[in-house]
Amino acid sequence: MPTYNTSPGTRDILAPESARWRAFQQVFADIVERAGFGHIIPPMFEDLGVFLRVGETTEIVTKEMYDFDDKGGRRIALRPEQTASVCRAFVEHRPVTPWKVWYAGPNFRYEKPQQGRYRQFDQVGVEVLGIDDPQLDAEVIALAVDFYRRLGLHGIRLSLNSLGDSGDRDRYATALRAHFTSHLDALSTESRATLERNPLRVLDSKRPEDAPLIAAAPRMADHLTDAAATHFAAVQSALRAAGVDFVIDDRLVRGLDYYRRTTFEFVATSLTAAHTAIGGGGRYDGLVADLGGPETPGIGFALGLDRTLLACDAEGVFAAPTSAVDAFIVDVTGGEQAAQLCTQLRAAGFGVDRAYDSRSMKSQMKVADRSGARVAIIIGEDEVAANTVTVRTMESGSQQLVSRGELVERLKTVLGR
Ligand code: ATP
Ligand code: MG
Numbered sequence: 001m002p003t004y005n006t007s008p009g010t011r012d013i014l015a016p017e018s019a020r021w022r023a024f025q026q027v028f029a030d031i032v033e034r035a036g037f038g039h040i041i042p043p044m045f046e047d048l049g050v051f052l053r054v055g056e057t058t059e060i061v062t063k064e065m066y067d068f069d070d071k072g073g074r075r076i077a078l079r080p081e082q083t084a085s086v087c088r089a090f091v092e093h094r095p096v097t098p099w100k101v102w103y104a105g106p107n108f109r110y111e112k113p114q115q116g117r118y119r120q121f122d123q124v125g126v127e128v129l130g131i132d133d134p135q136l137d138a139e140v141i142a143l144a145v146d147f148y149r150r151l152g153l154h155g156i157r158l159s160l161n162s163l164g165d166s167g168d169r170d171r172y173a174t175a176l177r178a179h180f181t182s183h184l185d186a187l188s189t190e191s192r193a194t195l196e197r198n199p200l201r202v203l204d205s206k207r208p209e210d211a212p213l214i215a216a217a218p219r220m221a222d223h224l225t226d227a228a229a230t231h232f233a234a235v236q237s238a239l240r241a242a243g244v245d246f247v248i249d250d251r252l253v254r255g256l257d258y259y260r261r262t263t264f265e266f267v268a269t270s271l272t273a274a275h276t277a278i279g280g281g282g283r284y285d286g287l288v289a290d291l292g293g294p295e296t297p298g299i300g301f302a303l304g305l306d307r308t309l310l311a312c313d314a315e316g317v318f319a320a321p322t323s324a325v326d327a328f329i330v331d332v333t334g335g336e337q338a339a340q341l342c343t344q345l346r347a348a349g350f351g352v353d354r355a356y357d358s359r360s361m362k363s364q365m366k367v368a369d370r371s372g373a374r375v376a377i378i379i380g381e382d383e384v385a386a387n388t389v390t391v392r393t394m395e396s397g398s399q400q401l402v403s404r405g406e407l408v409e410r411l412k413t414v415l416g417r
Contacts, residue, residue: 009111009119020320021122024305025104027150028124032102035143037126040101042085044108048077050088050291064109066119078108083284083300084291086127091293097130104305116275116307125281127300129288134231137262137283137299138238144266144279144301145244151308152317155269156278159249160239162232163263164224166286172223173199179217186213200253206274219250228261235262258284262299268311278311279303324372325351326415330364331379341377341389341407348408350415369394375414377407 006012013021029039048067066078079085082103090099104124111117126143128136141158148156163169176199180187187195188207195202203214224232239246252265263282271278281301288296312318327350331338338354345352353371355364361378368376378390378399389407392399393414402410411417 007119009113009117011118011120016320016323019323020309020318021305023321024151024309024318025124028104028147028303029102031143031147031150032126035100035139037100037102040086040089040103041105042079042082042089042103044106045076045078046085046088048075050084051077051080064111066108066110080109081107081302082123082125083127083298083302084287086300087129087284087287087291087293087298090129090288090296091291094293097296098136099129100126101128102126114275115273116271116310118306122305123302124305125300125302127298129296129298131299132231132285132297134234134262135238137235138242138244140281140299140301141239141246141264142242142244144281144303147303148266148308151312153268153308153311153315155311155315157267157269158244158246159252159265159267160236160246161220161249161252161263162224162228162235162261163253163259163282164220164228165260168220168223168225168228169200169260172218172220175218175223176200176202180213183213203251203253214251221250231261258287258290260285264301266303268307268314270311270314271307275307277304278307322372324374325353326373327352327375327377327411328368328371328373329354329377329379330361330368331355332358332361332364333379333381333384334358337379337384341379345408345411350411375411 033039048065051065065080068076070076082105086101086103102125104122106120106122108120111119113119126140128140145156145158164172177195180191180195180199180202184192186209187202188205188209190207191202191205191210194205202210203217205214236246246264249265252263259282261283263280265280266278267276268278269276279301281299283297283299285297286295287298288294309318327345329338329341329352331341331354335354335356335358342352342354353373355367361380365376374394376392376394378392380390383389383401387404388401389404390399391402391407391410391414400410
């Protein structure tokens with residue numbers, strides 16, 4: 001018989017870690033819904049063309065896309081991110097602006113799997129379409145900062161940059177290309193290949209041999225139009241007014257080609273490996289038009305759940321909530337009593353589990369122990385005859401005989417409800 005394990009870069013998320021994932025999404029939902037964002041659930045696959053909009057030269061498109069022909073001959077891709085899907089939905093449904101949405105769920109990229117880098121990974125994020133106000137940029141960034149704080153994270157660094165408007169970006173790309181081309185010998189082989197595709201991405205190189213050339217490269221700040229520079233200054237003063245700390249990083253270019261103006265990234269200082277970026281976002285004025293809609297400004301962020309939880313591990317915060325049941329029923333009279341009690345106590349709001357197959361008292365108690373329940377409810381022939389149960393507090397081992405009619409109240413007391 002063949003046996004199967006998960007595909008490379010995918011994982012089963014088991015309890016209690018899965019409860020932690022849910023709690024993560026719940027905390028996020030609480031924060032953004034209180035800020036007026038509506039939940040969007042885009043499909044997990046779409047026409048490949050939706051994602052090609054992110055730019056022909058990005059890594060996602062060139063090598064990370066999970067795309068295939070379906071049985072109807074359509075070119076389909078599993079979504080590598082959700083911003084493009086949100087913009088496609090905007091064009092398809094034409095909601096009134098400002099359109100504020102949040103999402104949570106998995107994305108797919110054909111990456112080289114390693115710690116913190118998976119082929120299926122989860123993100124939570126927001127997008128706002130239709131508003132150009134720099135106040136909004138600051139508010140969106142502050143939402144992410146608030147979320148990290150609610151998780152209990154302290155070691156988060158916010159880097160901020162402006163990529164200018166599309167004309168600025170092109171002029172800057174030309175200046176960068178000229179700079180790197182005139183020092184081609186000093187550039188790593190990888191960066192030379194990157195330069196061909198997209199000179200901005202060379203700034204992303206982590207190779208030590210590229211560092212001096214990158215340090216000497218022209219600066220985006222010197223290529224901003226007045227409008228973009230004014231917008232960027234307003235974002236910064238709104239962030240200061242909101243008490244959000246940030247550092248300007250004029251080497252921050254981010255992965256996707258559709259970003260304009262404000263761009264930002266969150267780095268976890270507690271993580272040491274190469275994947276310290278736990279979230280990022282920015283403006284993508286132009287993407288909606290690229291997808292066939294009207295010129296519409298947009299801004300958003302996506303936060304990586306997987307890596308953020310690694311950062312939580314590193315800081316020892318946001319532990320998995322306990323998913324143990326409250327009570328475990330040990331019934332050595334055949335199991336019908338256990339069935340009745342389960343129904344009654346679950347209806348009364350308790351978490352209740354039981355043993356099966358009429359096992360011995362000893363083996364049922366072992367299962368009760370393993371369940372993590374704080375209380376065992378033991379039913380033997382004597383208890384059935386007297387219409388009672390024995391309530392055993394697992395930690396102390398103390399036992400009390402309780403009449404069936406008083407069980408609910410007694411459980412509340414024992415569990416501190
Ligand atoms: P990186 O430079 O690390 O590849 P990216 O620029 O491709 O990141 P984005 O597309 O901006 O990442 O996605 C936002 C966040 O999603 C990242 O900051 C990261 O936390 C998370 N993320 C991206 N790709 C992966 C992956 N393959 N596995 C786990 N998390 C990921
Ligand atoms: Mg990437």
